[in-house]
Amino acid sequence: MSEPLLAIENLRTYFYSRAKRAFIRSVDGASLAVARGETLGVVGESGSGKSVTALSAAGLVTAGPGVIGGRIDLRENGSGYNLLDGLEKYSRVTERDGRVVAVEKDERGWRARSEQLMAGVRGKKIAMIFQNPRSALNPYSTVGSQLVETIRLHTSFRGRGEARERAIHWLERVRIDSPRLRFDNFPFGMSGGMCQRAMIAMALSAEPSLLIADEPTTGLDATIQSRVVDLLADLKAETGVATILISHDISVIQRLSDRVAVMYGGTVVETGRADEVLAPEVKARHPYTAALLASIPNAETIRRKSYLQAIEGDVLDTIDVPRGCRFYGRCRRVTDAIRENCAGLEPPLAEVAPGHKVRCWLYPATGKA
């Protein structure tokens, strides 16, 4: 992989759950990177930390204690800087037996520093689209005026007239029909698919270097979904913007991603080229990825009306993080040779093939550990 545009390293983001009276380690040591022009798909079930990873990168985590540590390096034109630079000193975590018992954080100091670092980055260099477009659009303002605002703020089109033309150009590019009419529409007058298109236009109109798409097709109808996926595929080819695509829908990830990261329990358990990680026949694969792929009905299971291969047990709640592998409790491929390791020691993310890394004791690293 060429020099990554964005590299997240050992990111940790925690939240406090009042209902459970415990800290949830939503993201707990996640590392991933996306190169220029590349689409990285992030797959995982709910609670795996995929959305929170993205929100952390965009500096949008508001609930406490929030981002605790790690690095998020954004590299541009040869120079790079860490979006979490110097933030580590604002918080201190106390841990006991795999459970976070206390987090002291200077929220004010942290926020002030973070805002300083994120200025000119969020919305401009890193743009985001969310699952529910209707809640991300301002209901009191027309789609056009929201677009114009973004364009005047983030691009060289400062004049009202030219920004307006630019906005219409973007509405056209996301294939909203009769863009000149739609320009004056309020979000409530538009369908869900249309709102998502407007949202995509808004994100891309700032000409970002990185687009984070968090479940862009979830909640849309099947027919509309495939159209939004088409649109994202076309825009990817046209603009070449680097994208982090988050979805639990593996078919969408398969269709749009160059590389994939599979998350489980707040960390990345497998990463590699999409066609390698998600291909049905690859042998070296994390048991979780394999089980996930097997639990989706495919042509064969449907034809034979056979049972789905369910993963027993529940998704790991990241309050009590086990000492060993996070998937150990649900894993069916533990052998006696590695059982001790699985139960007691977290496996490293080891390279099993060029560019393909797996966090599992079944695959000891080739070459150096």
Added chain:
Amino acid sequence: MNRTILEVTDLRKDYSQNLGLLAKLTGKTRVIPAVDGVSFYLRENETVGLVGESGCGKTTIGRTVLRLTDPSSGRIVFDGRDITALSRAELRPLRREMQMIFQDLDAGLNPAMRVRDILREALTVHERPGDAEIASRIRELLEQVNLKDSKLANFPSELSGGEKRRVGIARVLAVRPRLIVADEPTSALDISIQAQVVNLLRDLQKYLGLTYLFISHDLPIVELMSDKVAVMYLGRIVEMGLTENIAHRPRHPYTQSLWSSLADKQSIEVSRRVSNGTGQRERRAWGVFEFEQPASGCRFAPRCPLYEQQGRPAVCTDPASEPPLRDVGKGHVVACHFA
């Protein structure tokens, strides 16, 4: 062949929209036909899948056949008995034979009650069993839905999504129903948990002889679960037949586009072609539709690729000829002039 447990004839449900005081005074109303003349039947121990986009009336049908919502017109016959006009009191004994699993995981789970009390309440709605029998029935239910008995003391908020769904199913099974309307039972769940629930529902059907009306927009899961599939568009069934025929030999252009959009989403070859910039995919334009006033004639015509191919024939938009469901063999019915 199994006997028919539910038969629905020409079911209609109109919702009228409140347009405000002025409209009321002038007598102006807006009526939205959510379900517009739907007929189908369910045989015992069989699963019928109901698919379609959101807003097409799937859930309304589910609620109406259980009389959770009153139909505007039509006839619902459950187990040989016309239940369309039964009063609440008359319906009460029938309620235990037909139940609904709601999309919302929390629906039916009182947040202030422990799992044990939720199940106990469900068991004592229709009967007055003794304490010993309640305890044994609760054990049996837990076994049926594969839930640990350590969860009995938990409140719903302490359960995971999959466990909530299991408790919801156990609660439904408590009254020993024969017909279950499952409204998107898996859509709120994670993939690995979805598979568990799908397997569970199929097991229960096998062992308890249940009949399902399975409402979902997840086509692969519908295909896996159902014996027959009915495809709905804007309040009407446009095609219905055996699952494999609907999935692999669809006749109606809407069914075709539903299943092909699934294939599109999955096809990697297509994306490769697009990203290489060679060969633009043909893009079907989807017209905007007005739900309140379906197009005259065939309501799918404004979005229909076949209508375009055929050179926009007048019969498709003729107000006097909305295409009726016609039989094309083996109980496969389709509502299209050309399919």
